[in-house]
Amino acid sequence: MKLGLGLYRRMLTTQNFRFAKQAGCTHIVAHLVDYFPEGKLHGTDNTRTWGVTQNQGRLWSEEELSDLKRAINAEGLELEAIENFDPSHWHDVLLDGPQREQQLEGLKTIIRRMGKVGIPVVGYNFSLAGVWAHREVPCARGGAIAVEFEALPEDQQPPIPHGQVWNMTYDPDAQTGNIGTVTEKQLWDRLSHFLNELVPVAEDSGVRLAAHPDDPPMPTLRHTARLVHQSRYYDRLLELVPSSANALEFCLGSLQEMTEGNVYEAVDHFSSLGKIAYIHFRNVRGKVPHYKEVFVDEGDLDMLKVLKILKKNNYQGVIIPDHTPQMDCAAPWHAGMAHALGYIRAAIQTLEETE
Numbered sequence: 408m409k410l411g412l413g414l415y416r417r418m419l420t421t422q423n424f425r426f427a428k429q430a431g432c433t434h435i436v437a438h439l440v441d442y443f444p445e446g447k448l449h450g451t452d453n454t455r456t457w458g459v460t461q462n463q464g465r466l467w468s469e470e471e472l473s474d475l476k477r478a479i480n481a482e483g484l485e486l487e488a489i490e491n492f493d494p495s496h497w498h499d500v501l502l503d504g505p506q507r508e509q510q511l512e513g514l515k516t517i518i519r520r521m522g523k524v525g526i527p528v529v530g531y532n533f534s535l536a537g538v539w540a541h542r543e544v545p546c547a548r549g550g551a552i553a554v555e556f557e558a559l560p561e562d563q564q565p566p567i568p569h570g571q572v573w574n575m576t577y578d579p580d581a582q583t584g585n586i587g588t589v590t591e592k593q594l595w596d597r598l599s600h601f602l603n604e605l606v607p608v609a610e611d612s613g614v615r616l617a618a619h620p621d622d623p624p625m626p627t628l629r630h631t632a633r634l635v636h637q638s639r640y641y642d643r644l645l646e647l648v649p650s651s652a653n654a655l656e657f658c659l660g661s662l663q664e665m666t667e668g669n670v671y672e673a674v675d676h677f678s679s680l681g682k683i684a685y686i687h688f689r690n691v692r693g694k695v696p697h698y699k700e701v702f703v704d705e706g707d708l709d710m711l712k713v714l715k716i717l718k719k720n721n722y723q724g725v726i727i728p729d730h731t732p733q734m735d736c737a738a739p740w741h742a743g744m745a746h747a748l749g750y751i752r753a754a755i756q757t758l759e760e761t762e
């Protein structure tokens with residue numbers, strides 16, 4: 408098992424690479440979409456989104472991907488994954504819009520470039536409403552600020568406006584109105600087309616596509632269906648296009664928030680199949696429709712038990728904390744991460760010693 412750190416676009420700096428190295432990480436997961444400029448997962452509602460996407464008509468170039476990899480390698484770390492496509496690269500893939508085929512070609516180009524540069528994984532979240540309706544509250548130990556989700560009744564959930572998807576605005580000049588209702592069948596058909604097109608290219612390029620489950624794992628949100636809101640839907644996703652390149656960005660927190668299934672069994676099942684590309688290692692209290700994110704050592708999930716199962720199945724991939732509560736100090740994000748990384752590293756070392 409390898410320890411990694413996820414860094415948002417504006418945090419991809421030498422200083423943060425060193426921070427990761429100092430905390431015992433060997434790998435970096437890089438977010439290239441410019442959300443979270445303040446370096447934390449923040450709340451979202453009708454008025455607050457993840458912002459406007461910055462890459463309209465501009466695919467990530469081979470040069471910028473290799474520059475990033477080089478900068479990370481220079482600090483003695485590996486670049487394991489790019490997490491999330493930019494909505495400006497694939498909004499019509501998600502929304503089944505007129506530019507769908509052209510955008511799929513763009514995604515293929517990105518994957519080929521990643522393969523050439525040697526970045527082995529791209530994490531994606533096939534979701535229309537995205538990570539929506541979290542509130543920032545002091546809900547973790549000692550009053551640490553973290554996010555809480557409490558589902559609004561369906562009729563109070565605002566539909567997704569035109570020009571917006573996955574909680575970001577890709578077209579600030581879009582006409583008024585909204586995308587209306589999207590059914591489960593429509594969404595699975597869109598995913599199926601996406602995977603059929605992309606998985607063969609990923610396979611040829613030596614890149615794995617890794618699916619994030621729904622966060623929050625509600626069956627619908629903002630009148631649009633969700634895909635993986637129970638762990639069994641991960642099986643359905645994998646069966647659509649069987650390939651080693653069709654894999655999972657396995658988010659323990661999201662799985663624990665689901666109402667059905669057993670997370671330990673899911674960890675056992677998907678890790679024994681070799682389907683986990685990398686892991687979001689975070690903890691929560693509660694389940695949908697109401698849960699809170701908490702420190703890794705105070706949630707409902709027994710994180711050590713999870714690691715033992717991974718070890719039993721010889722999981723060799725990367726584990727990142729994903730996000731943590733903010734700690735009260737001059738560097739709230741870094742302190743939260745250092746705490747989680749220290750916890751995971753100690754647990755992995757202990758498990759390795761007992762071999």
Ligand SMILES: O=C(O)[C@@H](O)[C@@H](O)[C@H](O)[C@H](O)CO
Nearest residue numbers: 448491532538619622729730
């Ligand atoms: O990094 C974060 O803070 C999260 O928002 C992500 O884990 C997110 O859930 C995934 O990237 C999927 O969009």
